[in-house]
Amino acid sequence: MRHENLFVVTGGSRGIGAAVARLAAKTYPVVIMYRENADAAHRLVHEIHAHGGQAWALQADVGDEASLLRALEQIDELGQMAVLVNNAGVTGGVSRLADLKAGNLSEVFRVNVVGAFVAAREAVKRMSTARGGKGGVIINISSGASVLGSPNTWIHYASSKGALDTMTIGLSKEVAREGVRVNAVRPGIIDTELHQQRTPEALERFASTIPMGRMGTADEVAESVVWLASPAASYVTGCLMDVRGGL
Numbered sequence: 370m371r372h373e374n375l376f377v378v379t380g381g382s383r384g385i386g387a388a389v390a391r392l393a394a395k396t397y398p399v400v401i402m403y404r405e406n407a408d409a410a411h412r413l414v415h416e417i418h419a420h421g422g423q424a425w426a427l428q429a430d431v432g433d434e435a436s437l438l439r440a441l442e443q444i445d446e447l448g449q450m451a452v453l454v455n456n457a458g459v460t461g462g463v464s465r466l467a468d469l470k471a472g473n474l475s476e477v478f479r480v481n482v483v484g485a486f487v488a489a490r491e492a493v494k495r496m497s498t499a500r501g502g503k504g505g506v507i508i509n510i511s512s513g514a515s516v517l518g519s520p521n522t523w524i525h526y527a528s529s530k531g532a533l534d535t536m537t538i539g540l541s542k543e544v545a546r547e548g549v550r551v552n553a554v555r556p557g558i559i560d561t562e563l564h565q566q567r568t569p570e571a572l573e574r575f576a577s578t579i580p581m582g583r584m585g586t587a588d589e590v591a592e593s594v595v596w597l598a599s600p601a602a603s604y605v606t607g608c609l610m611d612v613r614g615g616l
């Protein structure tokens with residue numbers, strides 16, 4: 370059976386991506402992409418099946434074009450991609466810029482920027498009505514870091530998210546008349562494994578600066594992502610949606 374409305378989440382094995390996949394599976398058949406955590410991805414697939422949803426797990430390193438293209442070919446066999454959530458991301462570790470290793474900088478841009486651009490390029494090829502597609506939605510998971518700059522922690526990571534914001538604005542305009550909406554969600558500090566390199570004290574200190582007084586949850590971010598994907602957001606494109614407790 371061919372599926373006409375596949376919802377594809379990169380980095381769907383854990384954290385925000387897993388929460389997005391879980392929520393989206395109530396409405397769409399979901400493809401969960403992961404880099405190395407096959408067990409977590411397949412556990413989530415089973416969980417979705419147990420709740421009556423449809424899901425598949427596919428391995429791909431989004432920063433490796435050949436690997437990503439192989440996974441997209443497998444998705445094409447399942448059906449038509451209607452939604453792409455560019456969620457896979459890495460931080461490149463905590464360091465001040467003066468101590469930043471060029472290798473860490475390259476890795477962050479390889480995954481967060483090149484990966485998201487190539488995935489968006491392939492999504493547009495498949496979704497654009499100008500290319501025979503039926504339209505669709507691309508959602509980039511950016512970060513509040515793109516606005517805050519993340520001094521003393523990860524300016525490199527914040528800058529990669531700045532690139533995603535700019536891509537969201539430009540691409541949304543480029544494909545606005547081709548049935549494709551492009552938006553970004555910018556989470557603040559969300560309770561996931563992404564922060565495992567920070568000390569609990571540093572995380573607590575940072576969290577105390579949030580006006581709402583707490584970290585966000587992956588489920589709270591997922592609600593915004595799934596809303597942006599839905600027909601309820603049919604006139605929303607080029608939006609950088611902050612989900613960060615006022616930070």
Ligand code: NAP
Binds near residue numbers: 384385386409555
């Ligand atoms: P996380 O818990 O560390 O999960 C990261 C996910 O990305 C995992 O599914 C991982 O797959 C996948 N991934 C990493 N590198 C990959 C690669 N090269 N190719 C394919 N998949 C890859 O992170 P998270 O907190 O959920 O973050 C998800 C997104 O939200 C990221 O883009 C992050 O920058 C953004 N964000 C997070 C926060 C926050 O506070 N947590 C705030 C703002 C923005 P494996 O499980 O297979 O390793």
